[in-house]
Amino acid sequence: MKHLAAYSLLVLAGxxxxxxxxxxxxxxxxxxxxxxEDLDAMIKALNGKKLHDLVRDGSKKLASVPSGGAVAVSAPVAATGAPAAAPKKEEKKEEEAADVDMGGLFGDDY
Incomplete structure (x- = not known):
């Protein structure tokens, strides 16, 4: 990867x-x-090819690869075969909104 990064920087430099x-x-x-060995293999693979074209073509391939998103995980099963108890949800305490005097922050201090 370091070789490709250096190669890319040199291409970007002209x-x-x-x-x-x-x-x-x-x-x-x-x-x-x-x-x-890694450097020679990379130079051989890139010989005669334009880096910008390779990046463009690779980006198209990456667009079809799913990324992100959550993976569904089933609850662990205890030795009895019953599903494990679901974790308790913590209740959020609603904080009271404080009335704060901004002191003419937006130039409306008359």
């Missing part, structure tokens, strides 16, 4: 096709060690 040496130098300049 370098359409950064080399492995340029990515490695950027990572070294910011104090991050690079992995030669």
């Amino acid at each position: 370098n359409a096709a950064p080399t492995a040496a340029q990515v490695e130098k950027l990572l070294k300049d910011v104090g991050v060690a690079s992995n030669k």
Whole structure:
């Protein structure tokens, strides 16, 4: 991921096709060690491709992946086979609204 981030930064800076040496130098300049095998594999996979097109195409694929939402979980079953007791709901105490003088906050102090 760090290699791809550095590659992306170089592309955003105006370098359409950064080399492995340029990515490695950027990572070294910011104090991050690079992995030669991972870097070479990434450069090989991106060779001849435009990063902006890859991001656009990947975004379309991500749009079809469901994300978020709650997962329904059933209540645990006790040894007797009866469902466990539901947790008690805490009642919310309604706080009384205090009448606060804003002291002409909006310029209406006459």
